Amino acid sequence: MRVFKFGGASVKSAEAVKNMGSIIQAHDNGPLIIVVSAMGKTTNALERVLELREAGKDYQREWQAVKDYHGNIIQDLFSSDENETFLAIESLFGHAELILRQTFAEQGKAYDQFVPYGELISTTIIAGYLRQLQLKAEWIDARRYIKTDSVFKDAKVRWEVTEELLKLNLPTILKENIVVTQGFVASDLSDNTTTLAREGSDFSAAIFAHCLNADSVTIWKDVPGILNADPKRISDTAKFEAISYREAAEMTFYGASVIHPKTIKPLANKNIPLKVRSFERPGEKGTVIHLKGSEQPIPCFMFKDKQALMVIRVKDLSFVQEESLRKIFHILAEHRIRINLTQNTAVSVSVCADWDSVKFQKAKQDLEKDFEMETHTELSLVTVKNPTSNALKAALANKEAVLEQRTKSLCQFVVSES
Structure with missing residues (x-):
């Protein structure tokens, strides 16, 4: 079936x-x-x-x-x-x-x-x-x-x-x-x-x-398969012939729009292959996501728009420690705010999340009992996996990052949408 x-x-x-x-x-x-x-x-x-x-x-x-x-x-x-x-x-x-x-x-x-x-x-x-x-x-x-x-x-x-x-x-x-x-x-x-x-x-x-x-799931899209970037944002893209469930899950979490983020886990749990094919060129194979897909170390670009950045500080200027973090994340979870990036300093917590005015307002009311909070909107989260210097230049397109995190294998930037 x-x-x-x-x-x-x-x-x-x-x-x-x-x-x-x-x-x-x-x-x-x-x-x-x-x-x-x-x-x-x-x-x-x-x-x-x-x-x-x-x-x-x-x-x-x-x-x-x-x-x-x-x-x-x-x-x-x-x-x-x-x-x-x-x-x-x-x-x-x-x-x-x-x-x-x-x-x-x-x-x-x-x-x-x-x-x-x-x-x-x-x-x-x-x-x-x-x-x-x-x-x-x-x-x-x-x-x-x-x-x-x-x-x-x-x-x-x-x-x-x-x-x-x-x-x-x-x-x-x-x-x-x-x-x-x-x-x-x-x-x-x-x-x-x-x-x-x-x-x-x-x-x-x-x-x-x-x-x-x-036996399989096929998603028919207007793209030839899973690409390493949205062609509307990055001109030079490459198509994956096959990738693993793990790689696909990571890409969707960070913002790859070709597949909904929740799609991968129920299929991976039963080793059901997921195919992404073009309805415009149905004769082509597209991309298959399965257990043994090859994880290719080429730069991958993911973008999430409609983001907001919350900067949360303890009111009495004490350090942000375990109890403060527990309170903050409990409140955010209670209001079902989708967190995409966090960064801590000694005195503040910055949270990049999907913008929802109603949820944010309710969370703010609860947070401000113990914390000071400021919110910045109209932002995008840019993620580059397997980054190179040229890839980072292409991803940022001369935009200045409001917040950034870098590791050897992953770089993330919060930038203005405009």
């Missing part, structure tokens, strides 16, 4: 969906699960609609644009507007509109109930199109099978119950059908929709693969 994952760029238009259909037809030779993201930039668009609604502003123009975008794709893919896919999409948009009219008390719950409609809609369209190609495709709702805790926008998987549900239900479906399902989307034990954090569809594919002991 194999798992294929298609991201938003691979299904952003009717032509893109047709190309995906051709890839599926070429691989219709055994049990297959297809995990799909929202189409194109739909997640961004839905976030904008929700942002306007929560601010009490008119969101109808943006909402209509989302509906029109999908409507145009459907018209290009299907021959009749009486097609059952049209009716299913109309129903999904109707349900989404009902959610827009509701008020949710819990932080993030409105997001998790509304934004996943991007995935629910995209997979409904794709399952319908595959059936039009005479492929036996069955749409399933990932929320019925992937179970999590109740932390909205960044839920943690309940692995035992998820594996039990998947093993109980999917093998029978897979005997006769290609399964089409959503990335990013899950639910808690009370059936409230939850999400696996932004860009979490890769992780969804890994969850299905891990729980069902898949």
Whole structure:
């Protein structure tokens, strides 16, 4: 059994969906699960609609644009507007509109109930199109099978119950059908929709693969495989033919955007190969991540934008020692702040983390009981693995580092985004 994952760029238009259909037809030779993201930039668009609604502003123009975008794709893919896919999409948009009219008390719950409609809609369209190609495709709702805790926008998987549900239900479906399902989307034990954090569809594919002991996972991207740098930032890039799970995990942690950071561990635990291939050139091999990948000592460049730097000092000017560090990191963990870099001096702790205004404000309130704190935003974290002098020049691009850490094998710099 194999798992294929298609991201938003691979299904952003009717032509893109047709190309995906051709890839599926070429691989219709055994049990297959297809995990799909929202189409194109739909997640961004839905976030904008929700942002306007929560601010009490008119969101109808943006909402209509989302509906029109999908409507145009459907018209290009299907021959009749009486097609059952049209009716299913109309129903999904109707349900989404009902959610827009509701008020949710819990932080993030409105997001998790509304934004996943991007995935629910995209997979409904794709399952319908595959059936039009005479492929036996069955749409399933990932929320019925992937179970999590109740932390909205960044839920943690309940692995035992998820594996039990998947093993109980999917093998029978897979005997006769290609399964089409959503990335990013899950639910808690009370059936409230939850999400696996932004860009979490890769992780969804890994969850299905891990729980069902898949032979492989293939992520279809708009790049030829895993590169040593984002070609939009570094002009001279190289592709890896194979890398190890450990190397891939390290790269994703530091900011390599081609794979979601949580994807590697569940696959490595069962030695399931992860392939990254180009949907634009599906005949090419791409990159394989597995146990015996060769770790090539060439410079690798990773970038994380939307970072913030917290500088925390003890109020009474005493030294930062074990008790102070324990308090600081306990508070940051309590507010689920994602730490990417720390640096200590005798009297301060500097923490570079993913910027989230709500989380930072709550953490600041708790920290300021014992510490002084200043926050710097609009920053990026630049990481260079296997650095050379030329690689560091290319990575920094004449920007001055606000904070830096260097070892022989790894250099990290916090720099201004602009």
